[in-house]
Amino acid sequence: MSTTTVSQLDKVKDGPWNGGRSPWNLEYGKIMMWFFLVSDTFTFSAFLIMYGAQKFAQPTWIDADKVFQSIPGIAESGQPLVFVGIMTFILIMSSVTMVLAVDAGHRNKKNEVVKWMLWTILGGLCFLGCQAIEWTHLHHQGFWFGRNPATGLEGEAVAEALAPYFTKDIAYTAALQFANMFFTITGFHGFHVSIGVLLNIIVLCKTLNNTFQKSGSYLMVEKVGLYWHFVDLVWVFVFTFFYLI
């Protein structure tokens, strides 16, 4: 009787968390990429929540449809959401080409990985180009960090300068905070996209260099892929809170 108890105690535990194995069956670097992305989620959330808090704290707010209503080279005004729609489509599309690159990596197809990585990089660059156009347009209208179209004006001229951007009551502070938040948050997102493009280019070079072919694993493509999808994910939220609501 007692011998069976002892042998049960002596039995080596072999559950996923009893040591000696990788409980998540994930490679270290991939787990760390996930943890980094979770922490980055908090950064972006803090930004967007601050935007919401500002909106709640102001008696009035700017109308996004009136701020963003141009399509560069096609329409100067009267077309809200179209240009940002194109940007959103580009980013979702580049996310898809990234998954296809990861998929090709699973099958060890070097040429396919190169092809899809190139498309992904192209998508990223197009997005950055669109964002540069958007920023320039807004800057020409008079919006910038700490500045709105009415900066430097007095009295009735303030309301006159801001009237095109408001549907409800007009307020200088609301326009100012909108400009600050917009450039900070889309700037921080654009910075992430730039880093993502850079990482994609590095991984592309390593693929061309046969580094992954030799090591037998395209896991690095998967890791930058995670980062790239995260950038797309953030844009989904930025798009909703700045352009739709």
Add this chain to the structure above:
Amino acid sequence: MSHHNENIAAVHGHEEHGGMDKKGIWRVFFVLLALTALEFLIALGFVHHWGIIEKGMFLNVVYIVLTLAKAYYIVAYFMHLKFEKSSFIVCCSVGLLFIVYFIILLLIEGDFLLDAFQSHPVFPNN
């Protein structure tokens, strides 16, 4: 030694995860496209063109639900999280509850400041 082998398996064993083939990838893409198209239909069609719905709380909720749906598809399928071990899914997502808490806190705070800043005048001190 066995520990070493297990980690090698973690690096090379990704084909066993199952998950997404090319067909699946494009299916998710079309779901994302459809959700985005729906947002545009609401914003450009229902609000601007036909003027059926007015911007407001109801529409904001609709937009946020659609956004969260898109986020789910990106994280679950494109980032492959749905096919990882459940303990890993919990590990990565449970902290996000703090974000929900933070949203509630700061929106209440913002709402309070709206009244607090407007209701009392500032007097010059000279």
